Amino acid sequence: MTTHTATTEKTGARTDEAAALIGDARGRIDALDDRIIGLIQERMAVSAVIQEARISSGGRRVNLNREMEVLGRYRDALGKPGTALAMTMLELCRGRI
């Protein structure tokens, strides 16, 4: 297989120029995804500290009023899919309810 067909097949592009642009931009997306995953893991750790403090004090793991605030922030910034994203993130941070 030539270099041309290898790069275009991998990216779906029909020209070498487009394949090069896509390959470069995908590298940036991979770097962004690594950072997003790291931030989510950091958020999970901070959320766990809060939940443990609340449970140790005799309270409940979950605080629905606060979760509504979090959902609202994501919805305001990203629209309806933002709400779905925040719900998944909350599940990662406090498990299923």
Ligand SMILES: C=C(O[C@@H]1C=C(C(=O)O)C=C[C@H]1O)C(=O)O
């Ligand atoms: C982290 C907290 O505890 C839980 C987890 C939340 C979160 O990860 O954002 C939000 C509300 C709670 O259900 C909190 O009350 O702030």
